[in-house]
Amino acid sequence: MSEYSERQAFPAVNVQVNHVEPVPRRIRAVLAGETVLDTTRARYVWEVPYYPRYYIPLDDIRGDLLVADGSGPQDGPRGRVHLHGLRVGDIERPGAATVVRESPIAGLSATVCFEWGALDAWFEEDEQVFVHPRSPYVRVDALRSTRRVRIERDGVLLAESSSPVMVFETGLPTRYYLNRTDVDFRRLIPTDTVTACPYKGTTSGYWSARIGERLHPDLAWCYDFPTAALLPIAGLVAFYNERVDLFIDGHQVDRPRNRAARAAG
Structure with a gap:
């Protein structure tokens, strides 16, 4: 059972979908030894009620590692998005990044949400984080x-x-x-x-x-x-x-x- 399905079975504090909060911690992620993102301006976004995902300002991402997938813009629940892959040397992660160009939700325009498993490791400050971001509402x-x-x-x-x-x-x-x-x-x-x-x-x-x-x-x-x-x-x-x-x-x-x-x- 995954952490997600376990929290469905035993619901914690459910947060409204599309709720956004600032992340007070420095967030970094690496792929093949390269730092893909490094930010103190990340946002928590609850795409489901059980736990948040990180949305990273586009300016805090290594743009040279993003590869457009050529599919064009798509309209989603958080606004107009473009799908991108990641490429570090010979390592490719297709569909790893969702770039939010425009969003009706305050604070989400010009941000990127990455598939967690597409990166080798995630860090809050200097401590590695596993599976998904830690919810500020879980103790x-x-x-x-x-x-x-x-x-x-x-x-x-x-x-x-x-x-x-x-x-x-x-x-x-x-x-x-x-x-x-x-x-x-x-x-x-x-x-x-x-x-x-x-x-x-x-x-x-x-x-x-x-x-x-x-x-x-x-x-x-x-x-x-x-x-x-x-x-x-x-x-x-x-x-x-x-x-x-x-x-x-x-x-x-x-x-x-x-x-x-x-x-x-």
Whole structure:
């Protein structure tokens, strides 16, 4: 499950579509070692209610790297736009940039919106950002606790801890990160799955659980190198509340309704 679909399942603060706000942070993005954009004048634009995208002033972009696709102007929900690709040496990214020439929305004329995956890396100030821009309306806190957490699947104990780190993220269920010594790895099988989160970083491990003859894929994950704000979860293991039986201080917690979770929360 992507960050976008997960936030649809657990809506956070929904912002009106086409809402625009200034970004107070320096934004940069690179492709093949070249800085494509560098700006302190970016804007957040909510094309969907769940999270924003960056719109970058045209003057703050390496114009020599933009390649017109020859399709001519198009009228869209944010005004008249032209599609462009990116070219850095032998690297090409067709359709990577939407140039907004004229817009009825204040602040969007002469800006560019890039497809996130067309760039190799994005940065807010000097910290890399993953998946999409961080919403100013989402808060993520990692708090140490002495509440007892017990995790089971099909009646089998997978983990138990009295020293979890609880992650509270706007729009998502509380996640419980546990010391590896509190997890029964005899039941877990490592997988090659990797997911990323704008607020926590990129996962370094996933595990499936084998209970009897049944395999429960990608049931747990960890971040060995999370973002600075989430350092308390480094190296700890979390399980999907949606797919396990979770007990807090001896009381079972109802599973969230989103049972198809696929991206680490």
